[in-house]
Amino acid sequence: MEMNEVQKWIKHFYGERGWADYNPFIRVGFLMEETGEVARAVRSYEIGRDRPDESTQSQDQLRHNLIEEIGDVLGNIALLADLYxxxxxxxFTAHKQKLLDRFNS
Known part of the structure; x- marks a missing residue:
């Protein structure tokens, strides 16, 4: 899927459920929450978690969880961008150009 197609799909899917209607401050809150979940997933994947109240997961399960959490961040980024x-x-084009200008001088 192309990025704009992804963005449209996310807006439609979230929109059908009323999840796309949150204001930018709430959306940023969701983004921060999901970013924290990515951090936890990376930690679990890289060094594990030593908690007796959590079951041990395989590397495949940990990777799948990381993929899902990164997807959640992308969904929130797409919705935030759409709000503006x-x-x-x-x-991405602006990000790429900024990096090229900064590091190819």
């Missing part, structure tokens, strides 16, 4: 009329393609 910014396409993911536009955001």
């Amino acid at each position: 009329g910014i396409s993911l393609d536009e955001a």
Whole structure:
């Protein structure tokens, strides 16, 4: 899927459930929550978790969880961008140009 197609799909899917209607401050809160879950998934994947109240997961399960959490972050980024009329393609193009300008001087 192309980035703009992903963004449209996310907006539609979340929109059908009323999840796309949150204001930018709430959306940023969700983004921060999901970013924390990515951090926890990376920690679990890389060094594990030593908690007796949690079951041990295989590397495949840990990887799958990391993939899902990264997807949750992408979904929130897509919705936040959409709130401001910014396409993911536009955001990536600007990011790429900024890096090229900064590091290819």
